[in-house]
Amino acid sequence: MWSRKSAMLGSLAVAMYLLGLTLRNSQLVTIAVVIFVFLTWAAIFGGHADVASSGRRADEWTGEEGVALGNVVAMRKISSARLFEDGELNVTLRMQNTSSLAKILEVRDRVPEVMRIKEGANYILMELGPRRETYIEYTVECPLRGFYSLGPVAVRMQDPFGMFHKEKELHVYNDFLVFPKMEDLKETFVKSRVPKIFTGAVNIRQPGPGSEFYSLREYFEGDSFRAINWAAYARSGKLMINERERDAVSDIIIIIDSRAVAETGPVSRNALVYSTRAAASLAKYFLARRDSVGIIVYGDEVVSVDRDTGKKQLYVILTKLAGAVARGNIPLQVVVNRILPHINKGSPIIFLSNLEDDPTIVNALRDFRARNFDVTVLSPSSLEFEFDAKRLDRTGYEVMKTERDVLIGELRGLGVNIMDWEPDMLLSTALAGARGF
Amino acid sequence: MTISKESGDTAHLYDGKTVRSSAPSRKKLAGQTGGLGTDIPEDAIPKVEIPSFVESLLGGPLVPKMKFLPPDKMVQNLQIAVYGVLVALAFLTYMISPPEGTMWYVISGSLVFANIMQILIIASATVFGFMGTLKRDARFSLASYLLFILAILRFASSKTSLSSDIFNLQGNPTMLSVLVVVYSVLLIMYFELSNGVFRYSMLDTSIRTNEVYVMNPKKIVGKYHRSLIINPIIGTLLAWFVLSANQILPFFVGIFSSDTATRMRESVELTSVYGVAMGTLFVFIVVGIMFGLNLPTHIQRMRENKAD
Numbered sequence: 001m002w003s004r005k006s007a008m009l010g011s012l013a014v015a016m017y018l019l020g021l022t023l024r025n026s027q028l029v030t031i032a033v034v035i036f037v038f039l040t041w042a043a044i045f046g047g048h049a050d051v052a053s054s055g056r057r058a059d060e061w062t063g064e065e066g067v068a069l070g071n072v073v074a075m076r077k078i079s080s081a082r083l084f085e086d087g088e089l090n091v092t093l094r095m096q097n098t099s100s101l102a103k104i105l106e107v108r109d110r111v112p113e114v115m116r117i118k119e120g121a122n123y124i125l126m127e128l129g130p131r132r133e134t135y136i137e138y139t140v141e142c143p144l145r146g147f148y149s150l151g152p153v154a155v156r157m158q159d160p161f162g163m164f165h166k167e168k169e170l171h172v173y174n175d176f177l178v179f180p181k182m183e184d185l186k187e188t189f190v191k192s193r194v195p196k197i198f199t200g201a202v203n204i205r206q207p208g209p210g211s212e213f214y215s216l217r218e219y220f221e222g223d224s225f226r227a228i229n230w231a232a233y234a235r236s237g238k239l240m241i242n243e244r245e246r247d248a249v250s251d252i253i254i255i256i257d258s259r260a261v262a263e264t265g266p267v268s269r270n271a272l273v274y275s276t277r278a279a280a281s282l283a284k285y286f287l288a289r290r291d292s293v294g295i296i297v298y299g300d301e302v303v304s305v306d307r308d309t310g311k312k313q314l315y316v317i318l319t320k321l322a323g324a325v326a327r328g329n330i331p332l333q334v335v336v337n338r339i340l341p342h343i344n345k346g347s348p349i350i351f352l353s354n355l356e357d358d359p360t361i362v363n364a365l366r367d368f369r370a371r372n373f374d375v376t377v378l379s380p381s382s383l384e385f386e387f388d389a390k391r392l393d394r395t396g397y398e399v400m401k402t403e404r405d406v407l408i409g410e411l412r413g414l415g416v417n418i419m420d421w422e423p424d425m426l427l428s429t430a431l432a433g434a435r436g437f
Numbered sequence: 438m439t440i441s442k443e444s445g446d447t448a449h450l451y452d453g454k455t456v457r458s459s460a461p462s463r464k465k466l467a468g469q470t471g472g473l474g475t476d477i478p479e480d481a482i483p484k485v486e487i488p489s490f491v492e493s494l495l496g497g498p499l500v501p502k503m504k505f506l507p508p509d510k511m512v513q514n515l516q517i518a519v520y521g522v523l524v525a526l527a528f529l530t531y532m533i534s535p536p537e538g539t540m541w542y543v544i545s546g547s548l549v550f551a552n553i554m555q556i557l558i559i560a561s562a563t564v565f566g567f568m569g570t571l572k573r574d575a576r577f578s579l580a581s582y583l584l585f586i587l588a589i590l591r592f593a594s595s596k597t598s599l600s601s602d603i604f605n606l607q608g609n610p611t612m613l614s615v616l617v618v619v620y621s622v623l624l625i626m627y628f629e630l631s632n633g634v635f636r637y638s639m640l641d642t643s644i645r646t647n648e649v650y651v652m653n654p655k656k657i658v659g660k661y662h663r664s665l666i667i668n669p670i671i672g673t674l675l676a677w678f679v680l681s682a683n684q685i686l687p688f689f690v691g692i693f694s695s696d697t698a699t700r701m702r703e704s705v706e707l708t709s710v711y712g713v714a715m716g717t718l719f720v721f722i723v724v725g726i727m728f729g730l731n732l733p734t735h736i737q738r739m740r741e742n743k744a745d
Contacts, residue, residue, distance in 0.1 A: 005632070012586075017717070023592050026710040027533055027617055030680060031589065033717050034621035037675040040724050041668060044736065101740060104657055117647075125640070126652035127660075134652060160664035161629055162636065 006042070006163035009035050042163040071099035072128075074153040074170040076109070081174075085181035085277070088118060089140050091150060091174075095126070096133040103128050106156040107136070112148045114267070115140040143268060145180040145276055145322045149173050179318040180276040183427045185285040214243045251294065251307050251344050252286045254279050255335065256324065257353030258299035263326035264356065265385025269423060271354035274380035276321045278352055278427050283317045294343075295320060298335045300328020333360035336367050348374045354382040355407060362410055369414050376434050377411060377418040384423050505573050505638040506645050511658060512637050518665075519570045519630045526627050527563040529620040530588050531556070532599050538591040558588045570631055573638050578631045585624060618676050622669050629668075633661070679720045683712045 002010070013035035020028030072095065079090035093109050109122040120138030128134060142148070151173035158165035216232055219239035232240035256279050262272040279295060286293045287309060294307035295317050305313075305320050332353070343349075349368060355361055355377075368375045383400055386392045392400070404420070411418050419434035508516065536542055536551035545551060562584030569577030599607055599616075606612045643649040651657065678685070683702070691698030704712075 009628075016586075017714070019590070020710060021714055023590070024710050025538075025589075025591055026713055027589055027591070027620070029710055029713050029717065030614075030617045030676065031621040031624060033679050033713070034618065034625055034672055034676045036717070036721060037672045037679070038625055038668060040721075041671050041675070043728070044732070102656075104660060121647060121650035123643075123649045124652060125649060125657060127656040128652075136650070160661045161632075161668070 001165055001167065003158070003162055003165055005161075006039055009163070010039055013039070038161075039163060042159045042161055072097060072103070072105065072155055072168075072170070074107075074155070074172050076150065076153070076172050076174050078150065078174045078176060081176045082179065083142060083176070084179045085143060085145050087142055087178070089142060089176065091122075091138055091140065093122075093136040093138075093153065094133060095128060095136065097128040098131065100130045102130055103157060106158070108154045108156075109136070109138075110151055110154065111140055112150075114144050114146075115142055115148070117141075142178045144273070145178045145324075147175065147177055147323055149175045177319065177322050180273075180280040180321050182277065182284050183281040185281055185428050185431070212244060216240050217243055251292045251347040252282070253307070253339070253343055253347055253349045254282055254293065254295045255332075255339075255349065255351045255353075256295060256297045256321070257332070257351075257358075258297045258324045258326055259329050259357070260299070260326050261329070261356045261382075262299070262354055264354065264382040266389050269385050269388070270326075271356075271380040271382050271385070272324065272326050274421065274423075275352035275378075276324055278378055278380075278421075278430075279350075280318055280321055281427055282350060284314055287311070287314050293317065296335060296339060297321070297324050298328075298330050298332075299324070299326060300330065302330065302335055302338060304339070329357065331358050331360040332364040333367075336364040340367065340371070343373075346372055346374065348376065351375065351377045353377070353379060355379050355404070356382055362407070362414070365411055365416050366414050369416060375416045376431075377416055378421050378427075378430055378434060379408070379418065380421045381423070388423065504642075506642045508573070508638060509641045512634060512641060515630055515634045515637060516570050519627065519634060520567065522623055522627045522630055523563055523566045523570075526585065526620070526623045527559050529616070529623060530559050530562075530585060532601055533617060533620055534589055534591055535599065540590065540592070543592055555588065558584050562588060566627070566631065570634055573634060575635055578635075581631075582628060585627075614680055615677070618673055618680065621676065622673050625672065626665075626669055630665070633665075675720075679716050680713055681716070683716070686716070 013032040016028045016035070017032035020026065020030075020032060075094040075096075077092045077094075080087075083089060091109070093107070095105070095107060097103055097105075104125075104127050107124045107126065111117065111122050118139045118141045120136070122136075122138050122140075124136050126134060151171065153170040153172050154167060155170060156165055156167045216229060217240065219228060219241050223241050227241040227243075229240045229242050256272075256275050258272055258275075262275065263270050265271070283293050283295065290309060292307040292309050293313060294305055296302060296304040297320060303320065305317055308316075332351075351365070353361070365375055365377070381404070383392070383397060383404060387397045408418055408420055417434045419430045421430040425433075534555065536548055536555050539551050539555055541554040542548065542551035562581045565577045565584065566581035569575065569579075569581055599613075604612075606616060640649065640651070644651055683704075687698040687701040690701055
């Protein structure tokens with residue numbers, strides 16, 4: 001393939017040749033001839049002639065039996081197919097030259113744009129000897145959740161003067177998943193004044209077999225002697241026993257607003273990023289407490305993960321969260337109407353949204369409250385993201401902030417636990433704020 | 438469980454209900470804020486440097502967009518080579534492009550004016566060339582290239598004439614042809630070497646900023662160095678071969694008819710620029726056929742098979 005440089009030289013040569021004939025200037029013709037000669041020499045012996053190549057995954061490679069279809073073969077191995085945001089992925093690219101001639105190759109392993117190369121390089125200029133192979137190692141940092149793919153590997157050969165080149169894409173792809181990072185909520189909740197705020201909520205907050213203290217009551221026949229509170233007996237002269245709060249598994253429903261408006265703000269700092277991280281953290285926390293967690297992600301469609309418990313459920317939830325894309329504009333009311341028949345009455349509901357551009361939010365949450373659901377809203381403030389990104393001036397910010405405060409006040413009036421989650425606030429702090437602790 | 442439904446069909450939600458007005462659309466308001474605009478935040482778009490047309494012609498970016506790190510030894514050597522070639526080129530350009538026949542002479546009719554203009558153009562080309570190489574600013578180099586080409590544009594006769602014949606070459610047509618070929622090769626080498634300064638500065642900067650990793654740099658640089666020596670030699674020989682059509686053709690014709698060969702040798706047309714053009718055409722028809730037969734690929738395969 002001609003480079004622009006060779007095209008320029010070629011055009012120059014043709015122009016000089018014709019001009020030389022027109023002006024009867026032999027110097028111009030001579031220069032044109034020399035340029036033609038340079039171009040011809042580079043084209044014939046530039047070593048660009050054949051980069052027939054093939055690509056395979058490293059795991060498909062089974063030693064010596066694999067015969068490459070061309071002269072250059074690329075294989076890749078990644079350290080993990082699943083990692084969390086801000087995690088690092090080690091990539092090993094194996095390049096083989098199966099030909100008997102040395103080649104000078106430019107190799108660029110395509111990395112998703114949001115990734116950052118932390119160590120090494122994905123762009124290598126190399127001299128690969130005959131029947132030799134080499135390993136290229138680099139580390140990428142993955143700052144944002146999502147489904148990603150490494151590849152293809154672009155290989156280019158060119159003559160030393162960069163006149164002609166030949167490029168080939170080796171279709172070697174490695175897919176990997178970046179989960180939203182999680183905040184450890186355990187410590188925060190243990191330290192809060194009312195532990196287990198969700199597991200005992202509403203209909204679950206009943207006396208029964210459990211570990212946490214619930215109340216004192218008089219002793220009845222049949223009660224266990226082990227439950228007698230001897231100090232209370234000494235004070236009151238009546239046999240009193242400790243009642244414990246029932247350790248019941250509750251259903252937690254987490255609703256994530258993934259409409260197009262949720263991505264308002266910078267790529268790395270917007271409501272959707274915060275919401276997915278919060279949902280992941282909450283899911284991990286509740287699942288660790290043996291609660292049953294289900295999530296609903298809505299944007300251009302309503303995607304839900306049925307309630308379940310255990311580590312497998314956490315993986316399913318994280319996968320769904322990793323794939324959440326800001327699209328569409330389904331109103332919350334549609335989601336509420338759809339899920340209401342399927343969730344247990346009184347289940348705690350956590351709604352993660354920036355509360356933007358949806359006139360049905362108040363009515364939808366009112367419907368929840370009317371059915372006695374314990375609703376917690378964490379609202380990452382898109383206003384702050386946009387203001388920080390200097391997309392809003394002070395006046396616009398103040399106006400919209402007031403509007404937002406009014407909306408939050410209205411929701412609070414419905415009995416919704418709501419927190420205006422500012423960008424620098426930790427999730428645990430925002431949760432504590434929402435619950436009023 | 439995945440439930441899909443078209444998001445547009447939500448009218449039934451609002452029928453007969455009082456819908457509270459929510460916060461105004463962020464996009465709308467952002468559009469009204471005047472100076473700040475609705476442009477996409479900076480960090481939303483990954484930085485992709487796409488070279489402009491001129492940049493790609495020069496094989497590297499224009500300096501104002503990319504700051505090169507101080508030159509390494511390789512770049513310094515290339516710079517020195519450029520300076521040397523530049524001086525020789527300036528001298529030869531002046532030698533083979535006398536003011537007669539230049540556009541300045543055609544316009545003004547004054548030999549002195551034309552001479553001054555010619556010297557000015559060549560001097561400017563040289564100075565720009567120095568500056569472009571020293572500062573590694575491609576704009577100066579581009580100006581230098583154009584000025585050198587401008588200097589050689591002459592409404593001249595077919596015969597080569599010299600403005601200053603210090604080596605007394607005017608009477609020797611062979612040496613004159615050699616001089617022109619050497620000049621042409623020097624011009625191309627100047628293009629290539631100054632281009633190499635940018636390319637290797639960019640590469641060196643990229644290496645030092647960890648954008649690119651180079652394996653076996655000595656071999657890669659060695660190949661470039663070899664090309665810098667071999668290509669001009671080959672270029673000179675091939676160009677000489679092409680330009681000697683007026684001697685080569687009569688030689689072959691002489692096998693069959695010595696009279697015709699003699700007539701050809703003495704032919705004005707064959708020794709003129711048209712003779713050169715004919716020789717060029719002849720050679721490049723052969724080259725065209727080579728490419729038409731996909732010879733480069735066959736040569737490559739042959740080399741690989743031979744190595745096997």
